[in-house]
Amino acid sequence: MTTLTEDKHAYSGSTNNRVVYDTKDLNLWYGQTHALKDINLSIYEKEVTAIIGPSGCGKSTFIKTLNRMVELVPTVSTSGTITYNDKSILDKTFKVEDLRTQVGMVFQKPNPFPKSIYDNITYGPKIHGIRSKKVLDEIVERSLRGASIWDEVKDRLKENAYGLSGGQQQRLCIARCLAIEPEVILMDEPTSALDPKSTLRIEELVQELKKEYSIIIVTHNMQQAARISDKTAFFLNGEVVEYDKTDTIFTTPSDNRTEDYISGRFG
Amino acid sequence: MTTLTEDKHAYSGSTNNRVVYDTKDLNLWYGQTHALKDINLSIYEKEVTAIIGPSGCGKSTFIKTLNRMVELVPTVSTSGTITYNDKSILDKTFKVEDLRTQVGMVFQKPNPFPKSIYDNITYGPKIHGIRSKKVLDEIVERSLRGASIWDEVKDRLKENAYGLSGGQQQRLCIARCLAIEPEVILMDEPTSALDPKSTLRIEELVQELKKEYSIIIVTHNMQQAARISDKTAFFLNGEVVEYDKTDTIFTTPSDNRTEDYISGRFG
Amino acid sequence: MKYVDQTLVHKRMNSRVLKNNILKQVFLIATLFGLAVLAILIFRVVTQGIAWIDWNFLTGKLSTFPEKAGIMGAILGTSYLMLIVIPVTLIIGVGTAIYMELYAKKGKLQSFIATNISNLAGVPSIVYGLLGLTIFVRVMDFGNVVLAGGLTLSLLVLPIVIVAAQEAIRAVPGHLSEASYGMGATKWQTVKKIILPAALPGIITGAILAVSRAIGETAPLTVLGIPAFLLPFPEGIFDTFTALPMQIYYWTLDASLVDEYAYLAAATIIVLLVLLFILNAIAVIIRNKFQQRY
Amino acid sequence: GGSDSEEENNDSEDASSESANAEGDSESAELEGNVVIDGSGTVYPLMQRLAEEYMVNEQEGVSVEVSRAGTSAGFERFLAEDGTDFNDASRLIKDEEKAKAEELGIDIMEIKVALDGLTIVTNPENEWATELTEDQVKGIFMGEYTNWSDINPDWPEEKIQTYGPNENHGTYEFFYENILEEQDLVSDINLQQDYSTLVTLVAEDKNAIGFFGFGYYDNNQDKVNAVGIDFGEGAVTPSLETIGEEGPYANFTRPVFTYLNVGMAEEKAQVLDYAKFVAEEANTFAGETGFAPIPDEEAQAQLEEIEGIE
Amino acid sequence: MTTNSGSEKKSAVNVREMIAEKKRKRNFSALTEKIIPILLLIIASISILTTVGIIYTLLSEAFEFFKRIPIWEFISGTVLKPLSQEPEFGLLPLLNGTIISSVIAMLVAGPIGIMSAVYLSEYASEKVRKTLKPLLEILAGIPTIVYGFFAFTFVTPVIRAVFPAVEATNILSPGLVMGVMIIPMIASLSEDAMTSVPNSMREGALALGATKLETTFKVVIPAALSGIISSFVLGISRAIGETMIVTIASGSSKNFTFDITQSMQTMTAYIVEVSGGEAPAGSTIYYSLYAVALTLFVFTLIMNLLARYVSRKFREEY
């Protein structure tokens, strides 16, 4: 574990990346439930930021707030601000579709559309108006390569995505997300439904992707956070208890709740 | 932990109780799944017998076989014999209703009927032909007292059982079971849906009840088994790995799979 | 002290178990009763009517002579009716369902519409006939033509389609639309490209059930004043028409005039039932074939 | 009638329609459009038959729609704007109806199409009341007799059950106005809308006595018996021979009509053509649909009157 | 490999830019998003319009009727002679016919329906259930005109063969056949209600030594009662609204009687009879049609609301 984190330390700590997301006093309620409390976080470009914490602490809520998917729940209300690339995105005037085009999302359970692999990938480009067959073909290949699943599916692009294994489906979902070339990719426990082997492939992929994309990943698995992330935020009961470089969090946390959690004393 | 088991050792080991249940080469299949394999167990009167083992090892299947509730699954087939009070109960000619009148059962999730508390308790006596209001009243009081819930509900006997808390519901279910004066009570993880406080009350109750009844209890919680049982059977993959006095099992198990399990190495 | 006397319990046990076993058979017989009636009904109709079904009967014109009579006009009339019922109910039904499930805010309006739909489902078909007579035949002045009949039947079966479509839409897993929104798709894009295609089998099944209800409806048509005797085949939605159930009705009524009309009615019933079985078989096939794994 | 007689009928029709063709060659231009007929259920079998004949052998392009709402209901539809072209009636048009036609400016023409014999029917098991006098019939339907034995002590002491078509039908009105002379019918009479029901009811009830048009009796001779009526000169049973305005069954004979909207005939060639066809051919098909023909001279006069339209 | 594709990307199409460009051009989609909900609301309101249409149609014409015939006379009248020289418009004969035929139907459909439901949900094996239920549902899909034909040409003669006193048209036969038609509705809905009773409830009873029968009647049925009652109410409302079976098999006598061997007319059959070919506008009879239809509508409306109320009120909490 330590070896892994130190490995990364080399390039995660040194780069002085631009801030892509910045939240100020972010609060969120589901009806009466106060799910996020005064969140202040800055998330940096081309890094992997891990969100950890026990079940129900608000991890999913937080990353769904970043692309405003949380608004699909009608009772949600928020206060505070989130700026994405210096634009305040919580304003009702801000077009969520634009935001979501620039911020891709990968979900816990692989959720390909019940369509062919090809159609899954081209779904995004098409809704954004790209019609040219040639361009689409190129996007498909590039995205699938980007999600390192091209070799496995290149001969069966017309087949239904549900024929793929769980791990392949998840990589397909990542590819689908790459197809619209987002800047940020949000991942909500992308490996929790997968077997260890598939998990490993996704983890490698995340390492690969962060050269191009900023990645925010929610995970239950602390080892995973330690392995792949540059920064880690520890959430507890809707609050950010600690946010720091991953190796700091895992070796010398400053809050003893963090320590308790990491050492498995609760959660 | 050790103190508790030793405490009980005093009267559990010394009494030389009659055998109520005796299984010989009991095998059970769900369709093709071999769920119980060559079970040979003797269960003694007025003792608490705990069944422990990892999830899916066949604990529930085993105790449901003891009152033949397992037959509700249509694909079930069995071989071997179970004798209950020297009668072979697996014979198709044996009336299950008779058996179940003498062997009560308490389930994992409290399952009171959607009726009043009073009607819940009198359900059993009524189907067995007891009609006298006076007798029924007496049965209700005695059963509720027996399940140490009388004081909490005596003023609301006509209210719906679903108004009770989870722990109260579970004690009500125990009372319901006592109302038909069984000889044996089967309990399938009776506390796993309850909070620690309610769990404690049920555990105390079990200690109380074993003066009158033979109790077979399935539990996930090894501390619980250690705390309340006289004998413990450890199941693994449908087999009985070890069956002995509880303190023997927990202090000097003879099989190392038992030891592994008890020390938390799997499950 | 024991209240529960085990010997007594034991004694009563036999009669209780016996009662259970006897009633089990009674329940089985009750279940089979309905099926027995169904069998008799079909047997009766088939034995009476089958001999009268031939090519001329299926393709010929109506006639007062039983041997010459054909039901092509009624078949076409029914087909034209369905040509209206299918698109009208699909558009309105699916539109309403989309609105109710995906756009309407939970509140008074939504629950008002929902109550209204479930009430409409219970309004007797004859009342729809009067509605059609007043609105389509008289006020809109279509006359007793296919269009009026089709619209009347459409309103009648609309609740069936709405409810089926609502259920189909509700059954589309939320994670699919989430994925779509996550790509920056708008709501309508998500509805059009993800939700509707996934709900389609359910919607089609509902539509077929609605159509098979509409095909057999007689009462509303009797109110609309469908001609009892009409030779020319309808050629469009503005033509007067007759329909299979109406033909059955008139032949049943006139059996006293010409005995053979009863057999013609039976023969027409066979045709109608075969049509219904085919439709239902299609519904079942669609349901089985297009059931998506999510 | 078996299919044999039907065959014969077919032959005779073919012959007659050919002759009709020959006669009307000069004006047999291809017509199209539709002719809408509603009205009496009694006249319906004849009109339906004529319509079929017309569409099959005369003008294939014309659609003759025949409905059967009943005489009165039919008049309501007939006497309306954009109303029906013809209304079949098993009674004469009433003064109120005439007044309404005038009010709406509808010019109507009465076409007598055939003669019907109001037939009194009983159950085949009824072996006593095979003959009744006209007054006994009235008495029965006005409720003067309760039991059969009230009429004749030899007859069973059982309650007479009366049946008839309901007020929607011209047959009822004819019976009420012309036979009972507007005296009330017995209150418990079973009035039915559908003739098939009526026939079945009489056929199944031993003590039944009912009335309806000859055609319904004619088709159901195996199910019901016709009662011979004594008008003073011995019992007469209705038949195509006895029915007639001058015949022995004259008292229970009534003409049936169809009323033509003259305006429609002037406007639409097919309506006029069909009116001519009806006037010409009604007698040909009257018999097989249970009606007696009208005298030829009368038919000819009507035809000429129609030809006078245009 | 991925690095390769990364460098390829620079050379090839730039999706981000393409999307941004398209977005600038495609502002109309924002408009679509605004219009669609409005359009859908309009479509959804057609169902409301239908109700309004029905109520308007019935009320306006019935109003004309009640101007001529006082409402009380209509509701309490025992004589219905719409076409007679001195017409009388009493609703009771029709109400009576409707209620009696519905009662007969429910006497058949209620017990048989619920017994079928019990069999299918509690006793039948999965396989038997999967075959019997759809077969039973065929019954619900048969057009009512077919049932009418069946009642008139088969059931009535059979009844009369056994009980000769029964008239050739009577309310009994259509009532029975209507009952058969409603069986699957009650069976199916009740079965759904019973299957949704959690198994833990059954296990609780069986573990006390109850037989299946006792479990069913004392635990499952009480727990499913709301669903069962609302299936009954829906069945009744179906029986009240049923038209063709009674029209064909019960004749058109407007008797005010309780003798089920006689012919009676229901409200629905009256509407069919009077509207005949096409109802003649303007006459009292014509308006009476709508007065009867209004009564019918109110009846079924009450039934539907009752069904909703029942299923909400009687729902046992578990």
Ligand SMILES: Nc1ncnc2c1ncn2[C@@H]1O[C@H](COP(=O)(O)OP(=O)(O)OP(=O)(O)O)[C@@H](O)[C@H]1O
């Ligand atoms: N749709 C909702 N409506 C109401 N409350 C919700 C909703 N979704 C989540 N919550 C509540 O908000 C809190 C945070 O939930 P969230 O799903 O963000 O937790 P999480 O950290 O992702 O948990 P997990 O690890 O189990 O996924 C929880 O208390 C949860 O009950």
Ligand SMILES: Nc1ncnc2c1ncn2[C@@H]1O[C@H](COP(=O)(O)OP(=O)(O)OP(=O)(O)O)[C@@H](O)[C@H]1O
């Ligand atoms: N109804 C059933 N049909 C088929 N297989 C079943 C059924 N119920 C249980 N099994 C299988 O039988 C085996 C034993 O199951 P059982 O429920 O007895 O385990 P258990 O020890 O009670 O587990 P848990 O601790 O999770 O309750 C498992 O492999 C299970 O998958």
Ligand SMILES: [Mg+2]
């Ligand atoms: Mg989560």
Ligand SMILES: [Mg+2]
């Ligand atoms: Mg278990």
